[in-house]
């Protein structure tokens with residue numbers, strides 16, 4: 315619903331680390347798409363970072379990033395006219411506290427900072443009085459492992475109650491991710507077969523043709539497992555496997571996500587047999603020549619960072635026990651494909667006359683590109699009694715509201731529906747901790763795949 319903001323309740327979005335990649339490439343364009351959708355909405359944007367940017371440079375950046383997201387020129391000018399940039403080291407606790415006090419409320423403090431800096435900045439606020447109209451928006455990854463995620467949650471809750479903390483995973487704002495809920499709960503035909511009795515396996519895949527693209531500083535200390543599987547793909551998995559909500563509000567959704575994640579474990583508790591790590595060698599992906607990951611500028615090969623991660627999980631509950639759920643994400647692959655594919659079991663009996671049996675039925679929910687595809691056995695080719703695969707495929711319309719716009723709009727309104735609750739964030743780390751430990755111990759060898767290929771396919775992580 316369009317929003318009209320009066321001068322008094324106009325929120326301030328204070329971006330900490332505003333000179334970084336996230337702000338320019340995702341956050342401000344997201345805000346631009348939100349303003350295009352909801353022109354009556356008003357917000358004061360304040361940027362900050364250590365290296366001072368002058369106000370004109372910052373205004374120019376804000377204007378062009380908002381326009382990039384679809385915001386009209388007048389709106390972009392209006393926001394740019396009231397924005398300012400403050401030189402601030404958030405680890406200087408006095409300066410940080412003064413900065414917060416000086417903001418016009420209500421305030422969203424958006425931590426677009428390296429995770430360790432976010433933790434130090436929050437630590438500096440401990441024990442200080444904090445205004446009660448301030449909310450925290452914290453970027454993923456939430457911590458660097460289970461213990462640090464718990465510490466970060468405890469620290470945040472020492473500062474503000476959980477209902478004023480917004481942990482951001484922008485996948486939850488993606489219209490095609492949310493389509494998983496729409497499809498599952500808006501159609502009668504799916505839920506009855508959405509069980510281990512009918513489903514043979516689930517694949518949650520995020521493959522991309524992009525290689526490192528100059529992001530070595532971030533990526534080489536993160537890797538595919540933490541960058542993609544640890545939060546993004548686990549949340550998608552939870553949306554696919556959770557029980558049906560009676561209503562779509564924050565409490566209900568968060569409870570259901572937490573419940574299914576608590577039941578989720580590495581397949582047979584054997585991370586060595588059920589996970590794979592690999593990195594790309596030189597090749598050609600996405601129409602570009604790609605050098606081997608270990609030759610990319612800024613990469614330290616001794617870190618052993620993977621560019622492809624694959625893990626098989628099991629949701630151990632009545633609905634899903636025994637169904638392998640495979641998560642995989644890789645860089646510099648032959649195809650851009652982010653999707654969930656549900657493969658159904660064969661019919662209990664196929665009449666013998668159908669020579670060769672039936673090809674598997676599959677439902678694919680495409681996240682990027684957005685699509686829905688169904689593979690069904692038919693004898694459509696006219697061959698009297700031979701079954702073959704018929705592929706029905708439809709594109710989903712693009713949403714003009716970018717994922718960060720969807721998420722930011724709700725944060726500015728104090729709506730927590732698309733926020734990652736603290737226990738959900740911790741469960742995501744808990745599920746993958748055995749894999750991280752197995753990889754650190756060397757129990758899972760690093761494989762290689764040629765850039766532009768389908769990735770390693772031989773000897774898929776076992777599910778027996």
Ligand code: NDP
Nearest residue numbers: 331333334335336363364365403404426427429453454455
């Ligand atoms: P960058 O490294 O590009 O930017 C981080 C910013 O933080 C820099 O502008 C830096 O500016 C500032 N900064 C660092 N230390 C301090 C400090 N002590 N005080 C104030 N500012 C500081 O990171 P990104 O923008 O890429 O990422 C930010 C966060 O968003 C991370 O948590 C990341 O995981 C998350 N994220 C990023 C995505 C992306 O695609 N970029 C996607 C999803 C999440 P300066 O040195 O001038 O102070």
